[in-house]
Amino acid sequence: MxxxxxxxxxxxxxxxxxxxxxxxxxxxxxxxxxxxxxxxxxxxxxxxxxxxxxxxxxxxxxxxxxxxxxxxxxxxxxxxxxxxGGMGMMMLSPILQGYGSPEQCARHLPGILGNEVEWCQGYSEPGAGSDLAALRTRADRDGNDYVVNGEKIWTSWAHIAHWMFCLVRTQETERRQEGISFLLIDLSTPGITIRPIPTIDGMHHLNQVIFENVRVPIENRIGEEGLGWTYAKGLLTHERTGLANISLSIFLTRRLRTELAKQDTAGEEAGSEESILSRLSELETELSALEATELRALSELEAGEVPGPYTSILKLKGSQLVQRATTLFLDAAGFWTMPFTREAQAWNALSMPGPEWAAREVSRYFSGRAASIAGGTDEIQREIITKHVLRLK
Ligand SMILES: Cc1cc2nc3c(=O)[nH]c(=O)nc-3n(C[C@H](O)[C@H](O)[C@H](O)COP(=O)(O)OP(=O)(O)OC[C@H]3O[C@@H](n4cnc5c(N)ncnc54)[C@H](O)[C@@H]3O)c2cc1C
Structure with a gap:
Protein backbone atom coordinates (compact mmCIF):
# COMPACT_ATOMS: atom_id res chain seq x y z
CA MET A 1 0.00 0.00 0.00
CA GLY A 85 -13.57 18.51 25.92
CA GLY A 86 -13.13 15.05 27.44
CA MET A 87 -15.64 12.24 27.11
CA GLY A 88 -18.50 14.45 25.99
CA MET A 89 -16.51 15.56 22.98
CA MET A 90 -14.80 12.27 22.19
CA MET A 91 -17.58 9.78 22.82
CA LEU A 92 -20.97 11.41 23.20
CA SER A 93 -20.92 14.08 20.50
CA PRO A 94 -20.87 11.56 17.58
CA ILE A 95 -23.91 9.82 19.09
CA LEU A 96 -25.78 13.07 19.66
CA GLN A 97 -25.05 14.17 16.12
CA GLY A 98 -25.97 10.80 14.66
CA TYR A 99 -29.02 9.83 16.70
CA GLY A 100 -30.00 12.71 19.00
CA SER A 101 -32.98 14.99 18.31
CA PRO A 102 -32.36 18.60 17.18
CA GLU A 103 -33.45 19.71 20.69
CA GLN A 104 -30.94 17.36 22.36
CA CYS A 105 -28.17 18.60 20.05
CA ALA A 106 -29.07 22.24 20.73
CA ARG A 107 -29.14 21.61 24.47
CA HIS A 108 -25.93 19.61 24.89
CA LEU A 109 -23.48 20.30 22.04
CA PRO A 110 -22.67 23.94 23.01
CA GLY A 111 -21.63 22.88 26.55
CA ILE A 112 -19.39 20.17 25.08
CA LEU A 113 -17.86 22.55 22.53
CA GLY A 114 -17.20 25.26 25.11
CA ASN A 115 -15.69 22.69 27.48
CA GLU A 116 -18.17 23.84 30.15
CA VAL A 117 -20.04 20.59 30.79
CA GLU A 118 -18.19 17.41 31.79
CA TRP A 119 -19.62 14.01 30.81
CA CYS A 120 -18.88 10.48 31.96
CA GLN A 121 -19.66 7.10 30.41
CA GLY A 122 -21.94 4.75 32.39
CA TYR A 123 -21.68 1.39 30.63
CA SER A 124 -19.80 -1.12 32.82
CA GLU A 125 -21.41 -2.74 35.82
CA PRO A 126 -20.33 -5.42 38.28
CA GLY A 127 -20.83 -8.54 36.13
CA ALA A 128 -21.18 -6.58 32.87
CA GLY A 129 -17.85 -5.47 31.40
CA SER A 130 -16.68 -7.55 28.44
CA ASP A 131 -20.18 -9.04 28.37
CA LEU A 132 -21.82 -5.62 28.37
CA ALA A 133 -25.22 -6.95 27.31
CA ALA A 134 -25.48 -8.54 30.78
CA LEU A 135 -26.10 -5.07 32.27
CA ARG A 136 -28.87 -4.93 34.86
CA THR A 137 -29.36 -1.25 35.74
CA ARG A 138 -33.10 -0.84 35.17
CA ALA A 139 -35.06 2.13 33.87
CA ASP A 140 -38.81 1.67 34.40
CA ARG A 141 -41.35 4.08 32.97
CA ASP A 142 -43.41 6.13 35.40
CA GLY A 143 -45.39 8.99 33.84
CA ASN A 144 -43.02 11.26 31.91
CA ASP A 145 -39.97 9.79 33.61
CA TYR A 146 -37.86 6.68 33.78
CA VAL A 147 -37.03 5.54 37.30
CA VAL A 148 -33.45 4.27 37.32
CA ASN A 149 -32.10 1.73 39.82
CA GLY A 150 -28.76 -0.06 39.72
CA GLU A 151 -25.01 0.37 39.78
CA LYS A 152 -22.30 1.41 37.37
CA ILE A 153 -18.61 0.77 37.99
CA TRP A 154 -15.20 1.92 36.71
CA THR A 155 -16.84 5.19 35.70
CA SER A 156 -13.99 7.52 34.76
CA TRP A 157 -14.36 11.10 35.99
CA ALA A 158 -17.90 10.64 37.43
CA HIS A 159 -16.81 12.69 40.46
CA ILE A 160 -16.18 15.78 38.33
CA ALA A 161 -18.82 15.15 35.66
CA HIS A 162 -22.11 17.04 35.43
CA TRP A 163 -23.84 14.45 33.24
CA MET A 164 -23.59 10.75 32.40
CA PHE A 165 -24.45 9.03 29.13
CA CYS A 166 -25.63 5.68 30.20
CA LEU A 167 -26.89 2.26 29.07
CA VAL A 168 -29.91 0.98 30.98
CA ARG A 169 -32.25 -1.97 30.64
CA THR A 170 -35.75 -0.85 29.69
CA GLN A 171 -37.06 -4.32 28.80
CA GLU A 172 -36.29 -7.97 29.50
CA THR A 173 -35.91 -9.54 26.06
CA GLU A 174 -34.73 -12.92 24.86
CA ARG A 175 -31.94 -11.29 22.86
CA ARG A 176 -30.30 -9.30 25.66
CA GLN A 177 -29.03 -6.53 23.36
CA GLU A 178 -32.56 -5.57 22.38
CA GLY A 179 -33.94 -4.33 25.70
CA ILE A 180 -31.24 -1.67 26.26
CA SER A 181 -31.76 2.10 25.98
CA PHE A 182 -29.39 5.08 25.93
CA LEU A 183 -30.12 7.74 28.57
CA LEU A 184 -28.57 11.09 29.44
CA ILE A 185 -28.60 11.52 33.21
CA ASP A 186 -28.04 14.79 35.08
CA LEU A 187 -25.74 13.75 37.94
CA SER A 188 -27.25 16.34 40.30
CA THR A 189 -30.54 14.40 40.31
CA PRO A 190 -31.47 13.09 43.80
CA GLY A 191 -30.73 9.39 44.43
CA ILE A 192 -27.23 9.25 42.88
CA THR A 193 -24.24 8.27 45.02
CA ILE A 194 -20.69 8.48 43.64
CA ARG A 195 -17.90 6.63 45.44
CA PRO A 196 -14.19 6.86 44.54
CA ILE A 197 -12.11 3.84 43.49
CA PRO A 198 -8.42 4.66 44.10
CA THR A 199 -6.02 3.27 41.50
CA ILE A 200 -2.43 2.07 41.51
CA ASP A 201 -1.23 5.19 39.67
CA GLY A 202 -1.99 7.25 42.77
CA MET A 203 -4.84 9.11 41.07
CA HIS A 204 -8.59 9.34 41.53
CA HIS A 205 -10.29 8.91 38.20
CA LEU A 206 -12.43 5.81 38.66
CA ASN A 207 -15.74 5.61 40.53
CA GLN A 208 -18.69 3.50 41.49
CA VAL A 209 -22.04 5.18 40.76
CA ILE A 210 -25.21 3.97 42.49
CA PHE A 211 -28.73 4.86 41.34
CA GLU A 212 -31.64 4.62 43.78
CA ASN A 213 -35.02 5.63 42.33
CA VAL A 214 -33.44 8.31 40.13
CA ARG A 215 -36.04 10.09 37.98
CA VAL A 216 -34.86 10.79 34.43
CA PRO A 217 -37.22 12.55 31.99
CA ILE A 218 -38.12 10.37 29.00
CA GLU A 219 -37.01 13.24 26.74
CA ASN A 220 -33.43 12.46 27.92
CA ARG A 221 -33.46 9.18 25.99
CA ILE A 222 -31.40 9.19 22.80
CA GLY A 223 -33.25 7.71 19.83
CA GLU A 224 -35.71 4.90 20.24
CA GLU A 225 -36.36 2.83 23.32
CA GLY A 226 -34.57 -0.53 23.11
CA LEU A 227 -32.07 0.58 20.45
CA GLY A 228 -29.37 1.80 22.86
CA TRP A 229 -27.10 -1.13 21.96
CA THR A 230 -26.99 -0.10 18.31
CA TYR A 231 -26.08 3.47 19.24
CA ALA A 232 -23.47 2.34 21.77
CA LYS A 233 -21.75 0.00 19.32
CA GLY A 234 -21.05 2.98 17.07
CA LEU A 235 -19.67 4.79 20.07
CA LEU A 236 -17.33 1.94 21.00
CA THR A 237 -15.79 2.06 17.53
CA HIS A 238 -15.00 5.75 18.13
CA GLU A 239 -13.56 4.87 21.53
CA ARG A 240 -11.36 2.08 20.19
CA THR A 241 -9.88 4.24 17.46
CA GLY A 242 -8.98 6.86 20.07
CA LEU A 243 -7.61 4.24 22.43
CA ALA A 244 -4.96 3.14 19.91
CA ASN A 245 -2.98 6.00 21.44
CA ILE A 246 -0.50 6.08 18.57
CA SER A 247 0.03 9.80 19.05
CA LEU A 248 0.88 9.30 22.72
CA SER A 249 3.37 6.54 21.88
CA ILE A 250 5.00 8.74 19.24
CA PHE A 251 5.24 11.57 21.77
CA LEU A 252 6.75 9.26 24.42
CA THR A 253 9.30 7.67 22.11
CA ARG A 254 10.42 11.05 20.75
CA ARG A 255 10.73 12.45 24.26
CA LEU A 256 12.67 9.48 25.51
CA ARG A 257 15.09 9.78 22.61
CA THR A 258 15.62 13.46 23.48
CA GLU A 259 16.13 12.65 27.16
CA LEU A 260 18.58 9.84 26.39
CA ALA A 261 20.60 12.21 24.24
CA LYS A 262 21.19 14.44 27.25
CA GLN A 263 24.30 13.92 29.34
CA ASP A 264 22.62 13.36 32.68
CA THR A 265 20.01 10.74 31.78
CA ALA A 266 19.39 8.02 34.25
CA GLY A 267 19.68 5.47 31.44
CA GLU A 268 23.36 6.26 31.23
CA GLU A 269 23.80 6.29 34.96
CA ALA A 270 22.02 2.99 35.31
CA GLY A 271 24.47 1.60 32.75
CA SER A 272 21.71 0.32 30.49
CA GLU A 273 21.70 2.89 27.73
CA GLU A 274 22.56 0.50 24.92
CA SER A 275 19.74 -1.90 25.60
CA ILE A 276 17.31 0.98 26.15
CA LEU A 277 18.27 2.48 22.79
CA SER A 278 17.87 -0.77 20.90
CA ARG A 279 14.48 -1.41 22.53
CA LEU A 280 13.49 2.14 21.67
CA SER A 281 14.43 1.56 18.02
CA GLU A 282 12.38 -1.65 17.91
CA LEU A 283 9.43 0.19 19.40
CA GLU A 284 9.71 3.01 16.87
CA THR A 285 9.75 0.47 14.04
CA GLU A 286 6.60 -1.25 15.31
CA LEU A 287 4.97 2.12 15.80
CA SER A 288 5.64 2.95 12.14
CA ALA A 289 4.04 -0.36 11.15
CA LEU A 290 0.97 0.45 13.25
CA GLU A 291 0.80 3.88 11.68
CA ALA A 292 0.68 2.14 8.30
CA THR A 293 -2.32 0.13 9.54
CA GLU A 294 -3.93 3.34 10.68
CA LEU A 295 -3.31 4.88 7.26
CA ARG A 296 -4.93 1.82 5.67
CA ALA A 297 -8.01 2.35 7.83
CA LEU A 298 -7.83 6.00 6.89
CA SER A 299 -7.85 5.35 3.15
CA GLU A 300 -10.90 3.13 3.65
CA LEU A 301 -12.61 5.90 5.57
CA GLU A 302 -11.78 8.39 2.81
CA ALA A 303 -13.25 5.94 0.30
CA GLY A 304 -16.50 6.01 2.26
CA GLU A 305 -16.05 2.56 3.83
CA VAL A 306 -16.32 1.66 7.51
CA PRO A 307 -12.97 0.44 8.88
CA GLY A 308 -14.77 -1.91 11.30
CA PRO A 309 -12.55 -4.60 12.84
CA TYR A 310 -9.39 -2.65 11.93
CA THR A 311 -10.14 -0.58 15.00
CA SER A 312 -9.64 -3.71 17.13
CA ILE A 313 -6.20 -4.28 15.60
CA LEU A 314 -5.31 -0.66 16.28
CA LYS A 315 -6.62 -0.84 19.84
CA LEU A 316 -4.85 -4.14 20.63
CA LYS A 317 -1.45 -3.28 19.21
CA GLY A 318 -1.72 0.37 20.24
CA SER A 319 -2.28 -0.57 23.90
CA GLN A 320 0.72 -2.89 23.82
CA LEU A 321 2.96 -0.17 22.37
CA VAL A 322 1.85 2.41 24.96
CA GLN A 323 2.66 -0.09 27.67
CA ARG A 324 6.06 -0.81 26.17
CA ALA A 325 6.81 2.92 25.83
CA THR A 326 5.92 3.63 29.47
CA THR A 327 7.95 0.59 30.59
CA LEU A 328 10.94 1.81 28.61
CA PHE A 329 10.74 5.20 30.29
CA LEU A 330 10.76 3.46 33.64
CA ASP A 331 13.73 1.26 32.75
CA ALA A 332 15.60 4.31 31.44
CA ALA A 333 14.98 6.15 34.68
CA GLY A 334 16.21 3.18 36.70
CA PHE A 335 16.53 3.83 40.43
CA TRP A 336 15.46 7.47 40.03
CA THR A 337 11.86 6.25 39.88
CA MET A 338 12.04 5.29 43.55
CA PRO A 339 10.82 8.60 45.01
CA PHE A 340 7.38 8.10 43.41
CA THR A 341 4.97 10.28 45.35
CA ARG A 342 1.70 12.05 44.67
CA GLU A 343 3.57 15.38 44.76
CA ALA A 344 6.10 14.20 42.21
CA GLN A 345 3.32 13.76 39.67
CA ALA A 346 2.69 17.50 39.56
CA TRP A 347 4.05 18.86 36.31
CA ASN A 348 5.89 21.59 38.18
CA ALA A 349 7.42 19.29 40.80
CA LEU A 350 10.67 20.76 42.06
CA SER A 351 13.66 19.39 43.87
CA MET A 352 13.26 15.77 42.84
CA PRO A 353 16.56 13.91 42.61
CA GLY A 354 17.57 12.59 39.19
CA PRO A 355 16.03 13.62 35.88
CA GLU A 356 12.94 15.82 36.43
CA TRP A 357 10.67 13.37 34.57
CA ALA A 358 11.70 10.16 36.34
CA ALA A 359 9.31 9.91 39.30
CA ARG A 360 6.45 11.36 37.29
CA GLU A 361 6.71 8.65 34.66
CA VAL A 362 5.91 6.00 37.28
CA SER A 363 2.34 7.22 37.40
CA ARG A 364 2.10 7.07 33.60
CA TYR A 365 3.55 3.56 33.69
CA PHE A 366 0.87 2.41 36.14
CA SER A 367 -2.03 4.08 34.34
CA GLY A 368 -0.71 2.58 31.08
CA ARG A 369 -1.50 -0.89 32.48
CA ALA A 370 -5.19 -0.07 32.08
CA ALA A 371 -4.79 0.39 28.32
CA SER A 372 -5.30 -3.33 27.75
CA ILE A 373 -8.55 -3.32 29.78
CA ALA A 374 -10.41 -0.02 29.27
CA GLY A 375 -12.61 0.22 26.18
CA GLY A 376 -12.52 -3.57 25.69
CA THR A 377 -9.81 -5.96 26.88
CA ASP A 378 -7.04 -7.44 24.73
CA GLU A 379 -8.77 -10.84 24.80
CA ILE A 380 -11.99 -9.35 23.46
CA GLN A 381 -10.11 -7.49 20.69
CA ARG A 382 -8.44 -10.79 19.74
CA GLU A 383 -11.83 -12.46 19.54
CA ILE A 384 -13.12 -9.73 17.22
CA ILE A 385 -10.01 -10.03 15.03
CA THR A 386 -10.32 -13.83 14.95
CA LYS A 387 -13.95 -13.74 13.89
CA HIS A 388 -14.12 -10.75 11.59
CA VAL A 389 -10.63 -10.24 10.16
CA LEU A 390 -9.28 -13.79 10.02
CA ARG A 391 -12.79 -15.26 9.65
CA LEU A 392 -11.95 -18.12 12.00
CA LYS A 393 -14.73 -19.63 14.09
C1 LIG B 1 -8.87 2.80 33.58
C2 LIG B 1 -10.23 2.30 33.21
C3 LIG B 1 -11.22 3.20 32.89
C4 LIG B 1 -12.51 2.76 32.59
N1 LIG B 1 -13.47 3.68 32.34
C5 LIG B 1 -14.74 3.28 32.11
C6 LIG B 1 -15.78 4.24 31.94
O1 LIG B 1 -15.54 5.46 31.97
N2 LIG B 1 -17.03 3.80 31.75
C7 LIG B 1 -17.34 2.47 31.69
O2 LIG B 1 -18.50 2.13 31.47
N3 LIG B 1 -16.37 1.53 31.87
C8 LIG B 1 -15.09 1.90 32.09
N4 LIG B 1 -14.10 0.97 32.29
C9 LIG B 1 -14.47 -0.43 32.35
C10 LIG B 1 -13.96 -1.27 31.18
O3 LIG B 1 -14.71 -1.02 30.02
C11 LIG B 1 -14.05 -2.74 31.63
O4 LIG B 1 -13.13 -2.90 32.69
C12 LIG B 1 -13.73 -3.69 30.53
O5 LIG B 1 -14.73 -3.70 29.55
C13 LIG B 1 -13.56 -5.14 31.08
O6 LIG B 1 -14.64 -5.51 31.84
P1 LIG B 1 -14.47 -6.08 33.33
O7 LIG B 1 -13.57 -5.17 34.08
O8 LIG B 1 -15.82 -6.34 33.87
O9 LIG B 1 -13.68 -7.45 33.17
P2 LIG B 1 -14.31 -8.83 32.73
O10 LIG B 1 -15.20 -8.66 31.56
O11 LIG B 1 -14.88 -9.49 33.94
O12 LIG B 1 -13.03 -9.62 32.26
C14 LIG B 1 -12.12 -10.23 33.18
C15 LIG B 1 -11.07 -10.99 32.36
O13 LIG B 1 -11.71 -12.05 31.61
C16 LIG B 1 -11.42 -11.91 30.23
N5 LIG B 1 -12.57 -12.27 29.41
C17 LIG B 1 -13.84 -11.87 29.60
N6 LIG B 1 -14.64 -12.35 28.63
C18 LIG B 1 -13.84 -13.07 27.79
C19 LIG B 1 -14.07 -13.79 26.59
N7 LIG B 1 -15.28 -13.89 26.03
N8 LIG B 1 -13.01 -14.41 26.00
C20 LIG B 1 -11.76 -14.32 26.54
N9 LIG B 1 -11.49 -13.63 27.69
C21 LIG B 1 -12.51 -13.01 28.30
C22 LIG B 1 -11.08 -10.44 30.05
O14 LIG B 1 -10.26 -10.22 28.91
C23 LIG B 1 -10.36 -10.11 31.35
O15 LIG B 1 -9.01 -10.49 31.28
C24 LIG B 1 -12.80 1.37 32.58
C25 LIG B 1 -11.78 0.45 32.89
C26 LIG B 1 -10.53 0.90 33.22
C27 LIG B 1 -9.47 -0.12 33.55
Missing part, protein backbone atom coordinates in the same frame (compact mmCIF):
# COMPACT_ATOMS: atom_id res chain seq x y z
CA UNK A 2 1.19 3.49 -0.74
CA UNK A 3 -0.32 6.53 0.85
CA UNK A 4 0.79 9.96 -0.31
CA UNK A 5 -0.57 13.25 0.88
CA UNK A 6 -1.81 15.65 -1.77
CA UNK A 7 -0.30 19.12 -2.13
CA UNK A 8 -3.32 20.61 -0.32
CA UNK A 9 -2.84 18.13 2.53
CA UNK A 10 0.88 18.95 2.73
CA UNK A 11 0.00 22.66 2.87
CA UNK A 12 -2.49 21.93 5.62
CA UNK A 13 0.20 20.04 7.55
CA UNK A 14 2.52 23.07 7.30
CA UNK A 15 -0.26 25.37 8.50
CA UNK A 16 -1.01 23.16 11.52
CA UNK A 17 2.67 22.68 12.31
CA UNK A 18 3.37 26.41 12.36
CA UNK A 19 0.24 27.11 14.42
CA UNK A 20 1.18 24.54 17.08
CA UNK A 21 4.89 25.45 17.11
CA UNK A 22 4.01 29.17 17.23
CA UNK A 23 1.84 28.74 20.31
CA UNK A 24 4.01 26.15 22.04
CA UNK A 25 7.67 26.97 21.35
CA UNK A 26 10.24 24.92 23.33
CA UNK A 27 10.47 27.77 25.87
CA UNK A 28 6.68 27.61 26.54
CA UNK A 29 5.54 23.96 26.20
CA UNK A 30 1.99 22.74 26.74
CA UNK A 31 2.48 22.31 30.47
CA UNK A 32 3.86 25.79 30.92
CA UNK A 33 0.77 27.36 32.55
CA UNK A 34 -3.04 27.05 32.65
CA UNK A 35 -3.38 30.60 31.28
CA UNK A 36 -1.22 29.69 28.27
CA UNK A 37 -3.36 26.58 27.65
CA UNK A 38 -6.55 28.65 27.91
CA UNK A 39 -5.20 31.03 25.24
CA UNK A 40 -4.77 27.97 23.01
CA UNK A 41 -8.36 26.85 23.67
CA UNK A 42 -9.64 30.35 22.89
CA UNK A 43 -7.68 30.54 19.67
CA UNK A 44 -9.07 27.15 18.54
CA UNK A 45 -12.61 28.23 19.42
CA UNK A 46 -12.13 31.43 17.43
CA UNK A 47 -10.87 29.47 14.39
CA UNK A 48 -13.69 26.90 14.61
CA UNK A 49 -11.11 24.16 15.26
CA UNK A 50 -12.00 23.28 18.86
CA UNK A 51 -14.09 20.28 17.82
CA UNK A 52 -11.82 18.99 15.08
CA UNK A 53 -13.94 15.95 14.26
CA UNK A 54 -17.24 17.83 13.86
CA UNK A 55 -18.83 18.71 10.57
CA UNK A 56 -19.55 22.35 9.67
CA UNK A 57 -23.26 21.68 10.33
CA UNK A 58 -22.45 21.43 14.05
CA UNK A 59 -19.86 24.21 14.17
CA UNK A 60 -16.75 22.11 13.43
CA UNK A 61 -14.18 22.63 10.65
CA UNK A 62 -15.57 19.77 8.50
CA UNK A 63 -12.15 18.21 7.95
CA UNK A 64 -11.55 15.04 5.97
CA UNK A 65 -10.23 11.93 7.75
CA UNK A 66 -6.76 12.76 6.44
CA UNK A 67 -6.86 16.31 7.80
CA UNK A 68 -7.93 14.92 11.18
CA UNK A 69 -5.03 12.49 11.06
CA UNK A 70 -2.59 15.31 10.27
CA UNK A 71 -4.01 17.40 13.12
CA UNK A 72 -3.60 14.50 15.57
CA UNK A 73 0.01 13.84 14.60
CA UNK A 74 1.11 17.46 14.56
CA UNK A 75 -0.40 18.23 17.95
CA UNK A 76 0.91 15.00 19.49
CA UNK A 77 4.48 15.57 18.44
CA UNK A 78 4.41 18.77 20.52
CA UNK A 79 2.79 17.04 23.51
CA UNK A 80 -0.47 18.90 22.86
CA UNK A 81 -3.76 16.98 23.17
CA UNK A 82 -5.53 16.77 19.80
CA UNK A 83 -8.93 17.00 21.39
CA UNK A 84 -10.44 19.30 23.99
Missing amino acids: EYRFTKAEEDFRKEVRSLVAGHFPPSRPYNDSPAHRQEWVNSLLARGWAAYKWSTEFGGPGWSATQRYIWERETASNGVPAQL
